[in-house]
Amino acid sequence: MKRTSILLLASLLVFSCSKNPEIDTEIKSENSEFVTLKSGIIVEKRGDEYILGGDMILSPMQLKALDEKGNLSGEDGKTKDSPDTTIHPVFNIPVAAVEKKEGTLPRNLGMNADPYRLWAMVRFTYGPSILNHPNKDYFINGIKLALNHIQDNTNVRFYNATGQPTVDPTWGFAYPYIEINYVGNLSASSSSHIGRRPEGGKQELKLADFAFPNPPFDNDYSTIVHELCHAIGMMHEQNRPDRDQYVSIKTNNLTTKGLAQFTKVTTNYSYFGAYDFSSIMGYDSYTSSTDHVNNTSLPMYTKLNGDPIVSGTLLSGLDRIWLNNYHLPYIARSDVYRELADVVYDGNNNILTPSQRLQLQAQLNNGNSTPPAGGRIPNDF
Numbered sequence: 001m002k003r004t005s006i007l008l009l010a011s012l013l014v015f016s017c018s019k020n021p022e023i024d025t026e027i028k029s030e031n032s033e034f035v036t037l038k039s040g041i042i043v044e045k046r047g048d049e050y051i052l053g054g055d056m057i058l059s060p061m062q063l064k065a066l067d068e069k070g071n072l073s074g075e076d077g078k079t080k081d082s083p084d085t086t087i088h089p090v091f092n093i094p095v096a097a098v099e100k101k102e103g104t105l106p107r108n109l110g111m112n113a114d115p116y117r118l119w120a121m122v123r124f125t126y127g128p129s130i131l132n133h134p135n136k137d138y139f140i141n142g143i144k145l146a147l148n149h150i151q152d153n154t155n156v157r158f159y160n161a162t163g164q165p166t167v168d169p170t171w172g173f174a175y176p177y178i179e180i181n182y183v184g185n186l187s188a189s190s191s192s193h194i195g196r197r198p199e200g201g202k203q204e205l206k207l208a209d210f211a212f213p214n215p216p217f218d219n220d221y222s223t224i225v226h227e228l229c230h231a232i233g234m235m236h237e238q239n240r241p242d243r244d245q246y247v248s249i250k251t252n253n254l255t256t257k258g259l260a261q262f263t264k265v266t267t268n269y270s271y272f273g274a275y276d277f278s279s280i281m282g283y284d285s286y287t288s289s290t291d292h293v294n295n296t297s298l299p300m301y302t303k304l305n306g307d308p309i310v311s312g313t314l315l316s317g318l319d320r321i322w323l324n325n326y327h328l329p330y331i332a333r334s335d336v337y338r339e340l341a342d343v344v345y346d347g348n349n350n351i352l353t354p355s356q357r358l359q360l361q362a363q364l365n366n367g368n369s370t371p372p373a374g375g376r377i378p379n380d381f
């Protein structure tokens with residue numbers, strides 16, 4: 001059982017998708033075509049990949065589910081009004097009960113909180129395109145800023161598995177993990193899967209030049225945070241089913257590619273609360289991309305009163321709430337003990353008191369609140 005605990009957990013809980021509007025804006029699109037699925041949803045075929053909403057890579061199983069059922073999980077249309085009977089991957093009790101207990105209602109749009117799509121720790125590697133690049137250190141510095149921003153503000157934890165086995169040595173299954181790659185200027189945009197790929201194994205997160213602004217990064221690593229948030233389950237705010245109560249879509253100015261960015265997610269999502277204009281998962285009103293709009297001096301969409309939308313460059317409070325509801329901050333260990341970091345957020349972004357933290361840690365470990373000595377393993381980015 002050595003080594004399998006957190007890794008098994010990681011395999012049980014994973015996600016993915018892709019990035020900001022700005023990404024596409026400055027880069028000319030490569031060859032792509034649009035495909036209308038049986039469900040009526042339009043996706044972009046870019047090379048061998050099928051892309052949802054501009055930057056979310058669909059796995060074969062997700063594409064099939066979207067084609068046949070109109071949602072990513074392929075389950076019949078759960079909506080926010082249906083009772084959610086999902087078992088929470090961490091607490092092992094129904095998700096709806098967790099939410100009720102924590103009193104959480106507002107959170108941003110994400111995929112249906114399916115334990116098979118969430119991660120316990122988000123296993124990732126730096127891909128060969130980064131490790132073999134002359135600018136390797138610069139790329140890794142930017143990615144670290146983004147990883148630390150998410151870790152410092154949420155319960156999400158990443159595990160750097162670069163150079164480690166991709167198959168479990170004891171049990172022989174392929175670890176689910178995100179390989180982060182640099183795709184330069186040729187790719188149309190940065191992109192990522194949505195949550196953990198249902199097929200498991202490797203899934204890519206691609207970062208284009210746009211994700212790496214000239215130094216210093218300061219707060220300008222938003223594209224990387226955005227793509228990572230896709231990979232841990234979040235989707236675009238403008239795709240909320242209730243968005244027409246908050247924003248006005250300028251269909252006359254949108255090209256086919258632009259329109260495909262504004263498809264509503266109508267089933268099997270998780271969100272509550274009002275539209276979050278400051279979410280890092282939203283798009284700006286304006287784009288310089290002639291692939292998306294007929295006239296770049298006019299917006300793609302605006303607030304209902306006509307005001308422009310400028311999306312966040314860091315996680316908003318509601319972005320954090322979505323992430324904190326579905327994750328706990330585990331420390332990487334070689335044994336099966338589930339050790340929590342010092343700072344644990346509840347579903348409302350409040351920090352648990354030390355005694356609450358210990359109580360939760362005991363609950364996760366058959367009543368034992370004290371981790372065995374020496375079980376931690378190194379985890380540096």
Ligand SMILES: [Zn+2]
Nearest residue numbers: 018019020055
């Ligand atoms: Zn995106």
